Amino acid sequence: MTETATKKKSLEGFSQEDLRRMLRRMLLYRRFEEKAEEAYAIGKIGGFCHLHIGQEAAAEGCISPLRGDDYVISAYREHTQALAKGVDARAVMAELYGRAPGSSHGKGGSMHIFGAEQAFMGGHGIVGGQVPLATGMGWAIKYRDEDRVVMCFMGDAAVNQGAFHESLNMAAVWKLPVIYVVENNEYGMGTAFHRVSATGVKERSAAYGIPSSSVNGQDVLEVWRHFEALVEEVRGGGGPRFVEVRTYRFRGHSMSDPVSGTYRSKDEVSQRTERDDPITLLRDRLFEADMLTPEELKSLDQEVRAEVQEAVDFADSAPFPEPSELYTHVYSQINEHGRLFFDGRDR
Amino acid sequence: MAEITYREALNQALAEELERDDSVFLMGEEVAEYDGAYKVSKGLLDRFGDLRVVDSPISELGFAGLGVGAAMVGLRPIIEFMTFNFSLLALDQIINSAAKMLYMTGGQINIPIVFRGPSGAALQLGAQHSQAAETWYVHVPGLKVVAPATPADAKGLMKAAIRDDDPVIFLESELLYNVRGEVPDGDHVVPLGLADVKREGGDVSIIAHGKTVHLALQAAKRLEKDGIEAEVLDLRSLRPLDVDAILATVRKTNRVVYVEEGWPYLGMGAQIAATIQEEAFDDLDAPVLRVTQADVPMPYAKNLEKLAKPNAERVIAACKQVLYRT
Numbered sequence: 303m304t305e306t307a308t309k310k311k312s313l314e315g316f317s318q319e320d321l322r323r324m325l326r327r328m329l330l331y332r333r334f335e336e337k338a339e340e341a342y343a344i345g346k347i348g349g350f351c352h353l354h355i356g357q358e359a360a361a362e363g364c365i366s367p368l369r370g371d372d373y374v375i376s377a378y379r380e381h382t383q384a385l386a387k388g389v390d391a392r393a394v395m396a397e398l399y400g401r402a403p404g405s406s407h408g409k410g411g412s413m414h415i416f417g418a419e420q421a422f423m424g425g426h427g428i429v430g431g432q433v434p435l436a437t438g439m440g441w442a443i444k445y446r447d448e449d450r451v452v453m454c455f456m457g458d459a460a461v462n463q464g465a466f467h468e469s470l471n472m473a474a475v476w477k478l479p480v481i482y483v484v485e486n487n488e489y490g491m492g493t494a495f496h497r498v499s500a501t502g503v504k505e506r507s508a509a510y511g512i513p514s515s516s517v518n519g520q521d522v523l524e525v526w527r528h529f530e531a532l533v534e535e536v537r538g539g540g541g542p543r544f545v546e547v548r549t550y551r552f553r554g555h556s557m558s559d560p561v562s563g564t565y566r567s568k569d570e571v572s573q574r575t576e577r578d579d580p581i582t583l584l585r586d587r588l589f590e591a592d593m594l595t596p597e598e599l600k601s602l603d604q605e606v607r608a609e610v611q612e613a614v615d616f617a618d619s620a621p622f623p624e625p626s627e628l629y630t631h632v633y634s635q636i637n638e639h640g641r642l643f644f645d646g647r648d649r
Numbered sequence: 650m651a652e653i654t655y656r657e658a659l660n661q662a663l664a665e666e667l668e669r670d671d672s673v674f675l676m677g678e679e680v681a682e683y684d685g686a687y688k689v690s691k692g693l694l695d696r697f698g699d700l701r702v703v704d705s706p707i708s709e710l711g712f713a714g715l716g717v718g719a720a721m722v723g724l725r726p727i728i729e730f731m732t733f734n735f736s737l738l739a740l741d742q743i744i745n746s747a748a749k750m751l752y753m754t755g756g757q758i759n760i761p762i763v764f765r766g767p768s769g770a771a772l773q774l775g776a777q778h779s780q781a782a783e784t785w786y787v788h789v790p791g792l793k794v795v796a797p798a799t800p801a802d803a804k805g806l807m808k809a810a811i812r813d814d815d816p817v818i819f820l821e822s823e824l825l826y827n828v829r830g831e832v833p834d835g836d837h838v839v840p841l842g843l844a845d846v847k848r849e850g851g852d853v854s855i856i857a858h859g860k861t862v863h864l865a866l867q868a869a870k871r872l873e874k875d876g877i878e879a880e881v882l883d884l885r886s887l888r889p890l891d892v893d894a895i896l897a898t899v900r901k902t903n904r905v906v907y908v909e910e911g912w913p914y915l916g917m918g919a920q921i922a923a924t925i926q927e928e929a930f931d932d933l934d935a936p937v938l939r940v941t942q943a944d945v946p947m948p949y950a951k952n953l954e955k956l957a958k959p960n961a962e963r964v965i966a967a968c969k970q971v972l973y974r975t
Contacts, residue, residue: 373722404755406753406755407756409753409755410753414753414754416753416754416758417757418754418758423758424754426746428741428745431714431741431742431745434710434711434712434714434715435721436718438715438718438720438722439718441715441724442718442719442722442723442724445719445724464711465741465742468710468711469714471706471708471711472705472706472708472712475706631752631754631755631756632751632752633751633793633815634756634759634815635813635815637793637813637840637842637889638840638842639842639843639889640843640889640891640892641890641891641892642793642842643790644924
């Protein structure tokens with residue numbers, strides 16, 4: 303096969319429209335995170351803010367093959383996964399800004415984006431904490447005899463948590479419809495995975511007999527194809543699956559640390575950013591297959607930039623939560639008798 | 650009205666709620682085939698099947714989190730800890746997931762779950778198996794905590810806890826499971842947040858919860874011989890807390906002794922004393938005293954364990970002290 307034929311073949315099964323839609327969405331995720339980065343730098347966004355830049359194919363390729371009512375749950379690098387699951391960009395940006403129309407009314411923040419209506423179940427801040435929760439959603443699906451699936455994202459560091467191992471064991475025992483997805487970006491904060499891990503990511507489900515696979519997470523088409531097949535297996539009653547999505551984080555662990563720092567070299571980051579950008583990889587394939595022109599790309603990019611700008615304008619002009627919101631949503635049921643709060647508000 | 654044990658009362662409550670609502674299920678170590686480590690779930694597997702009464706692996710963090718995840722999508726799990734000593738392994742899921750979910754989601758997702766099991770010391774189980782869990786949980790906004798002392802309250806509060814839309818920590822006791830008492834027939838529900846005067850008296854108020862209510866009653870009976878009429882207020886529910894009932898008994902007797910199984914430092918009694926001095930300072934004729942476990946890990950030796958636990962003699966002495974009668 304000639305080189306061109308190989309490249310064409312790699313696009314097989316996707317229409318031009320599909321491919322452009324994927325590219326557009328990944329561009330949206332990139333521009334969204336870049337705007338969040340800017341807003342953080344000028345103090346509009348506070349706290350911890352973990353960007354997904356470089357890992358966009360994991361949001362697009364994993365989540366797109368799901369149905370609207372399938373559950374997605376993630377850790378704290380989840381902005382773009384919320385967008386991919388259909389949570390409105392304005393609501394996500396407003397949440398980052400801590401404003402009233404944010405997805406959690408400004409009470410969650412960057413690490414706690416939720417969209418219950420879109421079956422996007424967070425946004426969890428303790429490494430590995432979402433893994434038992436995903437397992438419980440899988441249990442509920444089995445309990446109600448539904449045909450949904452759960453997709454549970456985690457970072458590579460989560461596979462060293464006890465919660466991960468306890469969950470995988472239960473999911474395997476009860477054959478729960480959960481796909482555990484490790485976005486292996488090689489670093490748990492500033493610690494390289496291999497420095498603190500006796501075995502690789504892909505091996506970690508073997509003890510529980512859960513089929514494991516590994517995909518190139520920078521190639522959105524490979525990711526998409528892999529997950530499309532996997533979702534159907536799990537939906538068909540195949541039991542849990544475990545996938546390593548090999549990727550790379552182009553920014554620091556969070557906005558409060560540098561892009562390279564003491565734990566990885568500038569050279570490494572620039573080389574990987576240059577070589578492994580999921581957006582430019584797809585873009586170049588579309589260019590080579592004559593499915594996209596530079597002008598069309600420019601116009602796509604303008605569209606998504608406008609969309610993100612609208613989200614930023616929305617967030618920036620949105621009101622802060624009312625002071626009275628401090629006290630709402632602590633309990634969903636205020637019991638008729640007795641005192642629930644001890645800070646003096648009842649007196 | 651039938652006289653049954655605390656264990657049977659809980660079993661009835663679980664069975665009736667499993668019957669009443671398909672979204673309720675019970676999960677924990679030994680709850681199904683073994684009938685429960687303390688036989689609270691006896692017969693439930695046969696009656697409801699293995700999807701509703703589920704034996705878990707020994708993975709407290711995992712199955713507590715599984716329960717919270719199931720509750721996130723609308724099921725109403727009852728998660729049994731064989732004892733609350735083991736719930737320490739699950740603290741992350743109880744506090745960071747169950748208690749905070751509604752708040753972090755801005756009201757999108759509530760967690761209707763019950764975590765239940767025995768708490769506090771039994772007999773000579775040593776340091777790791779003898780500790781009162783209430784303070785760890787009652788501290789956390791988003792959680793509700795109950796600790797019934799009698800079969801009737803155990804049944805009624807269990808039914809209320811299962812029907813509650815928020816996470817409820819339900820504290821039982823190995824030493825209460827065989828306690829007998831009358832339980833009203835029918836759908837007996839005791840709302841959360843209501844204390845109960847277990848004994849009327851005008852001279853001193855002994856406030857307690859869970860197992861120590863019985864200690865308070867023993868002490869009150871013996872004080873009677875010295876001409877002292879003690880009132881015993883059983884809080885039943887620690888959060889929500891029936892502050893009105895606490896203030897009412899303070900206004901009646903002007904003297905309070907709090908009895909609890911836990912350690913003194915920032916224990917329940919510390920909160921009760923703070924609430925009383927904030928809201929009924931002028932009604933007090935003596936400082937609020939506390940009778941608690943000794944401020945040490947629980948020893949094994951019989952004599953040392955006895956010294957560590959609150960007992961009727963110490964409650965009596967505290968009552969006499971607040972009455973200035975020695």
